[in-house]
Amino acid sequence: MSKKDIDDATGIExxxxxxxxxxxxxxxLPRWWLYILYATIIxxxxxxxxxxxxxxxxxxxxxxxxxxxxxxxxxxxxxVAESRKAFDARIAALSFxxxxxxxxxxxxxxxxxASAFKLVCSQCHGSGAVGDQELGYPNLNDxxxxxxxxxxxxxxxxxxxxxxxxxxxxxxxxxPAYGTLGILTAAQIxxxxxxxxxLSGLDHDGAAAARGTDxxxxxxxxxxxxxxxxxxxxxxxxLSDALWLYGASHAQVVAQIxxxxxxxxxxxxxxxxxxxxxxxAIYVHQLGGGx
Amino acid sequence: xxxxxxxxxxxxxxxxAVNRGKAPKLYKGREPIYPRRVSGRFRTLKWxxxxxxxxxxxxxPWLRWDRGPYAPDQLVLVDLAGRRFFMGPIxxxxxxxxxxxxxxxxAGIGLFLVTSAVGRAWCGYACxxxxxxxxxxxxxxxxxxxxxxxxxxxxxxxxxxxxxLKGTVHGIWLIIAVATGGAWIFYFxxxxxxxAQFIRGDAPMAAYVTVAILTFTTYTLxxxxxEQVCTYMCPWPRIQAAMMxxxxxxxxYNDWRGEPRGRHRKREGADTLGDCxxxxxxxxxxxxxxxxxxxxxxxxxxxxxxxxACDDVMDKIGKRRGLIGYATLKDYxxxxxxxxxxxxxxxxxxQVLPGWRQVFRPRVFLYFGLWGAIGLxxxxxxxxxxxxxxxxxxxxxxxxVQLSDGSIRNGYTVKILNMRxxxxxxxxxxxGLPGGEMWAPGINDExxxxxxxxxxxxxxxxxxxxxxxEPDGLERVPKPFTFRTFEIGGRExxxxxxxxxxxxx
Numbered sequence: 199m200s201k202k203d204i205d206d207a208t209g210i211e212x213x214x215x216x217x218x219x220x221x222x223x224x225x226x227l228p229r230w231w232l233y234i235l236y237a238t239i240i241x242x243x244x245x246x247x248x249x250x251x252x253x254x255x256x257x258x259x260x261x262x263x264x265x266x267x268x269x270x271x272x273x274x275x276x277x278v279a280e281s282r283k284a285f286d287a288r289i290a291a292l293s294f295x296x297x298x299x300x301x302x303x304x305x306x307x308x309x310x311x312a313s314a315f316k317l318v319c320s321q322c323h324g325s326g327a328v329g330d331q332e333l334g335y336p337n338l339n340d341x342x343x344x345x346x347x348x349x350x351x352x353x354x355x356x357x358x359x360x361x362x363x364x365x366x367x368x369x370x371x372x373x374p375a376y377g378t379l380g381i382l383t384a385a386q387i388x389x390x391x392x393x394x395x396x397l398s399g400l401d402h403d404g405a406a407a408a409r410g411t412d413x414x415x416x417x418x419x420x421x422x423x424x425x426x427x428x429x430x431x432x433x434x435x436x437l438s439d440a441l442w443l444y445g446a447s448h449a450q451v452v453a454q455i456x457x458x459x460x461x462x463x464x465x466x467x468x469x470x471x472x473x474x475x476x477x478x479a480i481y482v483h484q485l486g487g488g489x
Numbered sequence: 490x491x492x493x494x495x496x497x498x499x500x501x502x503x504x505x506a507v508n509r510g511k512a513p514k515l516y517k518g519r520e521p522i523y524p525r526r527v528s529g530r531f532r533t534l535k536w537x538x539x540x541x542x543x544x545x546x547x548x549x550p551w552l553r554w555d556r557g558p559y560a561p562d563q564l565v566l567v568d569l570a571g572r573r574f575f576m577g578p579i580x581x582x583x584x585x586x587x588x589x590x591x592x593x594x595x596a597g598i599g600l601f602l603v604t605s606a607v608g609r610a611w612c613g614y615a616c617x618x619x620x621x622x623x624x625x626x627x628x629x630x631x632x633x634x635x636x637x638x639x640x641x642x643x644x645x646x647x648x649x650x651x652x653x654l655k656g657t658v659h660g661i662w663l664i665i666a667v668a669t670g671g672a673w674i675f676y677f678x679x680x681x682x683x684x685a686q687f688i689r690g691d692a693p694m695a696a697y698v699t700v701a702i703l704t705f706t707t708y709t710l711x712x713x714x715x716e717q718v719c720t721y722m723c724p725w726p727r728i729q730a731a732m733m734x735x736x737x738x739x740x741x742y743n744d745w746r747g748e749p750r751g752r753h754r755k756r757e758g759a760d761t762l763g764d765c766x767x768x769x770x771x772x773x774x775x776x777x778x779x780x781x782x783x784x785x786x787x788x789x790x791x792x793x794x795x796x797x798a799c800d801d802v803m804d805k806i807g808k809r810r811g812l813i814g815y816a817t818l819k820d821y822x823x824x825x826x827x828x829x830x831x832x833x834x835x836x837x838x839x840q841v842l843p844g845w846r847q848v849f850r851p852r853v854f855l856y857f858g859l860w861g862a863i864g865l866x867x868x869x870x871x872x873x874x875x876x877x878x879x880x881x882x883x884x885x886x887x888x889x890v891q892l893s894d895g896s897i898r899n900g901y902t903v904k905i906l907n908m909r910x911x912x913x914x915x916x917x918x919x920x921g922l923p924g925g926e927m928w929a930p931g932i933n934d935e936x937x938x939x940x941x942x943x944x945x946x947x948x949x950x951x952x953x954x955x956x957x958x959e960p961d962g963l964e965r966v967p968k969p970f971t972f973r974t975f976e977i978g979g980r981e982x983x984x985x986x987x988x989x990x991x992x993x994x
Contacts, residue, residue, distance in 0.1 A: 326886030
């Protein structure tokens with residue numbers, strides 16, 4: 199590289215680099231370009247001082263401003279919580295009818311209730327609130343309600359729970375274990391089960407059902423009603439509909455009469471404030487089956 | 490053994506002193522340019538274009554357009570917070586943003602079109618960098634004076650007078666720069682409201698930051714950087730180099746009639762000189778600081794001021810105009826050839842000048858066709874589009890719910906988009922699904938096949954719909970059907986396919 203390579207067309211020296219006959223001219227850079235480089239360096243130094251940057255031995259340099267992305271998130275969450283305060287205060291103060299009359303508040307209650315539901319209710323009732331047939335968690339989407347499907351009734355159930363032995367105001371009722379306690383014989387239970395199936399028109403043995411009618415009337419009708427309409431005050435399910443929490447086969451009905459499974463739910467008044475429980479009640483109510 | 494020292498081979502070294510002190514400079518500072526005042530056809534045209542483009546920019550946000558009581562009345566409004574873009578009678582929702590993409594494509598092809606028809610006219614006449622630089626130079630001239638006065642002032646040592654003049658210039662530049670940034674923000678909010686807020690000091694921070702940034706860029710780029718932007722920063726001159734062909738119009742120094750140039754017209758041998766009297770008027774007026782007589786070059790923005798300057802000189806010395814003028818490479822070659830074969834006088838009087846034939850050529854037609862087709866397609870789409878849309882999402886969990894009477898219920902989240910700035914009521918109905926009925930809590934609580942849904946102006950109404958049907962009545966599972974909505978008392982309608990899910994029998 200002893201000879202300077204001068205470009206013919208411009209008379210400017212080239213850098214000597216060549217690509218497919220194209221040569222790079224060695225023009226000076228504009229000076230402001232250099233200044234921008236210096237400016238970016240100064241900027242970088244300032245940035246490193248102000249913001250977390252240099253890894254040190256135990257932890258990184260936190261920066262003079264003390265900024266962190268976690269701090270940002272915390273601040274945003276605080277902001278969200280702050281913005282919800284006014285809504286929640288109104289929900290706690292108003293009745294369900296008053297909340298329903300305010301579309302914006304009602305909408306907020308539904309959305310906020312949905313997230314609370316996902317947090318603590320979905321473990322048993324499922325994220326879609328469909329419950330679990332095997333485990334006996336009721337579906338909250340349908341129109342059958344063991345303890346009543348109005349907002350107030352749902353609110354009470356959520357607040358105090360079911361048969362938990364903790365909250366005196368909990369929903370409470372007991373169905374005798376007709377089989378295990380020897381109240382009825384196996385044959386009587388089988389007959390009664392046929393009668394129960396006949397109430398909703400399911401397949402059953404007519405003769406057995408007829409034999410079971412008397413037993414049903416004496417043993418079951420007090421709570422479930424003579425025609426199987428159920429009683430939400432006692433949490434006695436309706437037996438004349440198409441929904442069966444513990445199964446609709448003869449064997450499943452027999453098992454339920456012999457040694458009943460009784461649902462349990464914790465009281466949420468301890469865990470959640472009034473507004474959250476109201477929002478949960480509103481959310482569950484609007485799933486489709488609310489009365 | 491007696492070898493004379495003469496015979497000894499002397500080593501020669503291929504070496505060059507590293508620190509010779511003549512190494513090429515790595516950096517070059519900007520040398521100030523003092524464009525001289527000029528008048529002529531192109532200067533007049535440029536004044537007009539400057540006036541019109543600046544007027545469009547500053548006035549547009551203040552123009553009103555009545556859209557009724559439910560929409561803003563600003564002619565052009567980019568409502569970022571509300572996610573709406575208003576332009577006259579056209580309102581664009583976020584999902585219709587492809588119209589804006591179409592406009593950008595048209596702008597791109599429009600640049601190609603202009604370049605192939607009239608060369609770098611964008612750079613020379615309409616580019617904001619050119620327009621604002623022109624405005625800033627005009628301010629300099631108004632406050633200090635023309636080229637020579639400005640050079641003289643810059644060479645003077647600092648004095649009160651110099652400080653006053655310089656301060657005035659930079660002050661006016663800053664005012665223009667603030668106004669430039671100020672005008673920009675009015676496109677994004679109601680202009681009169683924002684102006685009042687801005688002055689009171691309670692406008693959004695984004696407004697102040699935007700004005701500050703645009704003030705900085707306008708002042709720096711228009712006042713201090715100027716031609717540096719075109720020469721070093723802008724990609725467009727590079728792209729245009731690839732778009733030029735032998736039919737492209739470009740500002741050309743016709744050296745076939747100019748050379749050899751010479752000032753001394755009364756000296757002996759002056760009759761062998763060309764038309765160029767080397768007065769450097771073309772260099773003095775050039776805002777890019779180049780000599781057009783060096784030929785086509787990248788920094789030239791084809792502002793045509795050198796044409797005006799040279800025409801003026803040609804008039805004075807009684808020569809035909811057009812020593813510097815718009816020409817295509819083809820014309821230039823033709824003129825050059827004629828000058829060689831038939832002599833300068835013939836060539837000069839028969840000089841081929843550009844005309845409409847540069848514009849009417851296949852390439853221009855192609856670009857224009859493409860540009861126009863996109864424009865027409867967009868116009869058609871925007872005038873015939875529906876301002877009603879329906880979107881339905883089936884519940885994912887649960888897919889269906891069995892009810893106590895044995896029927897099946899499905900849940901849907903429905904959105905009706907009323908994209909007109911007036912309240913409208915839509916009929917929302919089920920099509921298909923025999924025996925099916927539906928209800929929407931809060932809108933229509935009684936099961937029905939159809940019901941009316943009022944939707945507020947220019948909004949999306951989202952609501953839940955429950956559809957119930959007997960599982961025995963379904964021919965298959967899942968059963969397809971349709972949700973249909975139409976404007977009551979209007980012609981717009983929209984429908985969406987949906988399915989009804991049920992347990993497989």
